[in-house]
Amino acid sequence: MITKASLRTYFSGDLTVPFFLALSQLVLQMTFHGSYNYFRDELYYIACSDHLAFGYVDQPPLSIAILWVTRHLLGDSLYAVRFLPALVGAAVVFLTSLMTRKLGGGSFAQSLAALSVVAAPVLIGQGKLFSMNPFDVLFWALAAYIVLVILSEDRPRLWILFGAVVGLGLLNKYSMGFMVIGLVAGLVLTRQRKHLASKWFWIGAILAGVLFLPHVLWEVSNGFPSLEFMRNASQIKNVSLGALGFLIGQLRDMNYFTAPLWLSGVVFFFFYRDGRCRPLAWMYPVVFIVMIAGNAKVYYLSAIYPLFLAGGSVVLERWFQDLRWKWVKSTYVIALILYALIALPFALPVLPVEKFVRYETILGLTPRAEERTSVAELPQYYADQFGWEEFVATVASIYKTLTPEEQKECFIFVRNYGEAAAIDFYGKRYGLPGASCAHNSYWMWGPGTRTGNIAIIVGGSRTLADNLNDLNRRYTHVELAGTTHAKYAMPFENGRLIFLCKGMNTTFQKLWPGEKFYI
DSSP states (O other), X not given: XXXXXXXXXHTSGGGHHHHHHHHHHHHHHHHTTTSSOOOHHHHHHHHHHTSOOXXXXXXXXXXXXXXXXXXXXXOSSHHHHHHXXXXXXXXXXXXXXXXXXXXXXXHHHHHHHHHHHHHOHHHHGGGGSOSSHHHHHHHHHHHHHHHHHHHHHTOGGGHHHHHHHHHHHHHHOTTHHHHHHXXXXXXXXXXXXXXXXXXXXXXXXXXXXXXHXXXXXXXXXXXXXXXXXXXXXXXXXXXXXXXXXXXHHHHHHTOGGGHHHHHHHHHHHHHGGGGTTHHHHHXXXXXXXXXXXXXXXXXXXXXXXXXXXXXXXXXXXXXXXXXXXXXXXXXXXXXXXXXXXXXXXXXXXXXXXXXXXXXXXXXXXXXXXXXXXXXXXXXXXXXXXXXXXXXXXXXXXXXXXXXXXXXHHOEEEESSHHHHHHHHHHGXXXXXXXXXEOBTHHHHHOOOSOOSSEEEEEOSSSSHHHHXXXXXXXXXXXXXXXXXXXXXXXXXXXXXXXXXXXEESSOHHHHGGGGOBOO
């Protein structure tokens, strides 16, 4: 039960600064939620929330269910869709300071821990868009806090609560499993392996399994599509960075000046409470190695850091107290903040797009690709917020050339879920039918009832000749009807050729099984 006394405890003087930092981050993120436009994946998540299920090709169901509730309560605006991710991010800031206090950190350590989360571009950046990722960070932080209490205070009954958090975390994003792998490895490698024999541990494991079971059954009934997706993404889509590249990415995206915190945090847990929390120390290198082996993207590891930032803040607080040169503490904090401010435009859209392009040019930074695709003036997470309305308007202009009878029959076929979701979202204002697509969950939703005898089709190739050779095999009439162009969109979305096709010699329903594209 929440009482006035408990509230006073949680909002004591020590936590005033962390609470202010969490609130400031929330306000900052919400201020710029409308700066650009819907991200490719946000449009796809919105489409998924119109097809509620216990699973999707490229994600478990929880974040989609959250978005469904959000849309019904708050609507579809950018501010509505992105509110919960920002709120969750603020909760992580405050939770990190609570972990620091649990570890014995004083007011400076608690404030430093909260500041380090806000100052990490990859963490503050999670709240700028709706995705699984901000919720993933929260579930990792909650689970870490629970394990911290279990190990330091010997409270094995809390494994049940841990199991509940893990189960929900897995329903949000599979990467929660990395934490479990790292933790179990840490338990095996230390004296705390006794917990593996505890009934409470296994009750928690069973609870996690029960919560995750509906999605497992969905995977089984649909032929494990997510395994196929993850294998293709790892082998074909994601850029292979290697151990050094992955580590450099961690240093850069977490703010170089937080490195002393989280690295000392790893060491801290080796010795805290006579090694009681040593499994947490082993968790970092184990998860790091597993992610490299799985060819993971740099940001996948970001969820692990709040715990180690908390531990490292305790270490630095004690170290600063022992130093004769008190200016070192203030210098470190200033350096942390300065890097955060310099990197802020890369984490949040605080600059108009033209000014951002000039800013990254001044800094001599060029967009990095974490997928095997080209990038242009903007990083992919910004570029994928441009071009969608122009794309839909181009399709709509072709659609309007059709007679009313042809419009009733018209089939719209595009090449990826971003294009399809954009038509489904923006197309309503033009009276467009829903789009069909063979990419990920769109393939599972099928081609609908329209045969494709009259179709607007986005070409699968970059050249006119290749597209004509492909489409003329199926249609008696094929004409180039439009070309996509948006200045700041991803390069592969520019120059896409759009065709008006009539007289199909088969149907999309017959072709659909061979069109599947999971990546």
